[in-house]
Amino acid sequence: MSPAEQAHGDLKLSGLHKRYPNGFTAVKSLDLVIPQGSFFALLGPSGCGKTTTLRMVAGLETPTAGTIEIGANDITHEKPYKRPVNTVFQNYALFPHLTIAENVEFGPKRRGVKDTRSQVKEILELTELTEQAAKKPAQLSGGQQQRVALARALINRPEVLLLDEPLGALDLKLRRAMQMELKRIQEEVGLTFVHVTHDQEEAMTMADTVAVMNEGRIEQLGTPYDLYTNPRTTFVANFLGRSNLVKGTVLGREGSGDDEVVKVDMHGTVVSIKAGRVHTDSSEGWIGIRPEKVLIQPAGTPVDAPGGYFAGAVVTEASYMGTSTEYRLRMPWGQELICFEQNTGRRGGLVPVGTQVDVSWRPEFAFLLDSSQDAEAGLEED
Amino acid sequence: MTRLGRWVGKHLMITLGLLVLLYMYIPNFIVALMSFNDASQSRNLYQFQGFTWDNWLNPCDPLGMCESLRVSISIGLAATLVSTIIGTLAAFALVRHRFEGRSTMNLVLFLPMATPEIVMGSSLLALFVAAGFGGQLGFWTILIAHIMFCISFVVVTVRSRLGGLDSNLEKAAMDLYADEWQTFWRITFPLVFPGILAAALLAFSLSFDDFIITNFTSGQTVTFPMFVWGAAQRGVPMQVNVIGTLMFLVALGAVIGGEVMSRRRARGRVRAAS
Numbered sequence: 001m002s003p004a005e006q007a008h009g010d011l012k013l014s015g016l017h018k019r020y021p022n023g024f025t026a027v028k029s030l031d032l033v034i035p036q037g038s039f040f041a042l043l044g045p046s047g048c049g050k051t052t053t054l055r056m057v058a059g060l061e062t063p064t065a066g067t068i069e070i071g072a073n074d075i076t077h078e079k080p081y082k083r084p085v086n087t088v089f090q091n092y093a094l095f096p097h098l099t100i101a102e103n104v105e106f107g108p109k110r111r112g113v114k115d116t117r118s119q120v121k122e123i124l125e126l127t128e129l130t131e132q133a134a135k136k137p138a139q140l141s142g143g144q145q146q147r148v149a150l151a152r153a154l155i156n157r158p159e160v161l162l163l164d165e166p167l168g169a170l171d172l173k174l175r176r177a178m179q180m181e182l183k184r185i186q187e188e189v190g191l192t193f194v195h196v197t198h199d200q201e202e203a204m205t206m207a208d209t210v211a212v213m214n215e216g217r218i219e220q221l222g223t224p225y226d227l228y229t230n231p232r233t234t235f236v237a238n239f240l241g242r243s244n245l246v247k248g249t250v251l252g253r254e255g256s257g258d259d260e261v262v263k264v265d266m267h268g269t270v271v272s273i274k275a276g277r278v279h280t281d282s283s284e285g286w287i288g289i290r291p292e293k294v295l296i297q298p299a300g301t302p303v304d305a306p307g308g309y310f311a312g313a314v315v316t317e318a319s320y321m322g323t324s325t326e327y328r329l330r331m332p333w334g335q336e337l338i339c340f341e342q343n344t345g346r347r348g349g350l351v352p353v354g355t356q357v358d359v360s361w362r363p364e365f366a367f368l369l370d371s372s373q374d375a376e377a378g379l380e381e382d
Numbered sequence: 383m384t385r386l387g388r389w390v391g392k393h394l395m396i397t398l399g400l401l402v403l404l405y406m407y408i409p410n411f412i413v414a415l416m417s418f419n420d421a422s423q424s425r426n427l428y429q430f431q432g433f434t435w436d437n438w439l440n441p442c443d444p445l446g447m448c449e450s451l452r453v454s455i456s457i458g459l460a461a462t463l464v465s466t467i468i469g470t471l472a473a474f475a476l477v478r479h480r481f482e483g484r485s486t487m488n489l490v491l492f493l494p495m496a497t498p499e500i501v502m503g504s505s506l507l508a509l510f511v512a513a514g515f516g517g518q519l520g521f522w523t524i525l526i527a528h529i530m531f532c533i534s535f536v537v538v539t540v541r542s543r544l545g546g547l548d549s550n551l552e553k554a555a556m557d558l559y560a561d562e563w564q565t566f567w568r569i570t571f572p573l574v575f576p577g578i579l580a581a582a583l584l585a586f587s588l589s590f591d592d593f594i595i596t597n598f599t600s601g602q603t604v605t606f607p608m609f610v611w612g613a614a615q616r617g618v619p620m621q622v623n624v625i626g627t628l629m630f631l632v633a634l635g636a637v638i639g640g641e642v643m644s645r646r647r648a649r650g651r652v653r654a655a656s
Contacts, residue, residue: 060553080556093554097572106568110559152558 009036016066026052028216041207049216086153087162094137101133107156127151163195232279239378244337245286267333280370293365294339299356309360417623437620444619450609461528461589466582469536477544494534503598519601532585543577
């Protein structure tokens with residue numbers, strides 16, 4: 001496909017805004033381009049505006065301002081049944097009085113397709129539902145119903161397929177299986193999938209590109225790898241995985257080009273952070289480091305990382321979780337940091353609570369965030 | 383414990399159930415039995431005298447009874463049709479739209495059900511007379527009264543069915559290229575239809591059965607319940623039991639028919655699936 005043709009089907013949201021009559025603003029001037037054929041995830045906590053965005057694309061909500069385009073077509077005010085868009089609803093919304101086959105052929109029939117038999121057969125095979133064709137939705141299991149919802153939308157070959165928390169109602173094991181399944185189907189049919197979820201693991205394993213939404217805005221957009229390793233805000237740092245955020249004072253910049261680093265004073269120790277991972281201009285910032293990047297070693301033994309280390313930390317908690325162990329470390333300045341350590345057996349056991357340890361990490365893994373942001377943002381309340 | 387006692391102990395649920403059923407259906411059996419009663423020889427009409435087919439062969443013998451039945455059925459059908467249409471539309475408005483005065487509307491619709499019939503009947507009579515229809519009481523005034531009290535029941539029945547309907551289904555239909563009209567007729571209506579049907583049946587039986595309000599608004603017109611009431615002063619003709627039995631059989635037939643149809647559909651589904 002030539003680049004021009006590819007551009008034809010991109011989903012483009014410009015200045016999309018939704019304010020409800022009760023005054024609540026769900027989506028705030030959203031700008032977003034979702035390339036054709038990509039598996040895109042909108043990730044965020046409940047109430048962040050991700051579902052509202054999806055419903056506006058589907059035509060089930062009317063935007064207060066802004067436009068929605070697919071390729072060159074402006075569909076902002078098009079009726080839902082005139083959009084080349086289909087939705088897989090959170091609760092599936094299967095028609096209870098119709099059989100599986102009738103549910104699946106509902107879309108093609110409405111579009112005036114005369115003989116839907118071969119299409120229905122093909123899509124039921126793709127979703128492994130051939131056996132269930134004559135049953136009613138109530139006779140199916142949750143996973144099967146989910147696949148019917150998918151088949152019913154996919155058969156129409158929409159430009160964009162919207163998935164609204166499609167796996168939310170399934171148990172964990174089935175959810176994992178369906179994640180793989182969805183990914184396989186998306187690769188097979190090559191349609192644009194926009195997947196709304198609050199499950200960060202789901203978004204990261206399935207999507208090519210993830211947009212993290214918070215309070216009606218996109219906090220950050222990128223590949224799962226970029227988002228995880230180089231978060232730009234405290235919200236992303238906390239919502240996507242976990243982070244240790246330590247207050248630091250910026251001292252200045254050194255080097256240039258790829259080697260440019262920002263020197264930050266962190267409670268008396270100077271740490272270097274790559275310029276590309278610095279997301280603040282102020283003189284203070286949050287130094288962020290992912291828990292699995294934090295290395296510990298009982299005091300006095302050499303630490304396996306270049307550069308300096310912090311002495312004087314104490315293990316206050318050790319939770320053994322099979323493949324890894326989560327340690328809580330009280331730093332000399334009173335803050336608790338989290339450390340995930342793979343149970344490789346290298347240590348021959350856990351580090352006992354109360355042990356004095358030295359703490360270190362490779363400088364290239366740290367990131368620096370703006371100190372005006374809430375260090376608790378995006379933490380799940382539980 | 384005796385063997386019977388043990389059996390009862392083991393089958394307590396079914397025994398209780400059978401007793402309740404017996405209690406509920408004894409009146410119907412009596413009615414059916416009395417429809418074969420040969421009452422011509424005796425003054426005591428409420429005792430079984432002897433078996434005869436006469437009542438079944440000449441159901442319209444009692445003067446005015448079949449005419450009253452005809453009146454009741456036509457009023458019942460007309461009241462059902464009109465109240466079902468108005469009530470269904472009202473139920474859609476109440477469930478699907480948020481408008482000013484919606485909760486007041488709910489209350490206003492509920493009130494007629496809570497009002498004693500005797501009060502409603504007398505005030506309707508006062509209204510009709512005040513409006514100058516005092517001389518024309520009859521079929522139309524009964525019909526107006528029946529439609530009025532049936533609407534409330536239809537609204538309540540359809541509303542509960544509609545309230546249980548996931549509005550996402552309609553959104554899904556729209557998402558799948560069905561316009562508003564197709565969405566209504568292919569999704570909403572078939573799913574709400576059992577509720578509408580139940581409401582219509584309820585409306586018909588309420589209208590057919592009504593005596594108090596009808597008595598106030600009927601003028602010279604006689605409905606079936608009024609005929610039975612009037613006849614009871616002198617001695618109910620045995621043909622009333624024939625009509626009663628017929629009504630019971632029609633209702634029974636409708637229930638059994640519905641059951642058979644839904645079973646056949648279910649079986650057809652299984653066959654198609656295998």
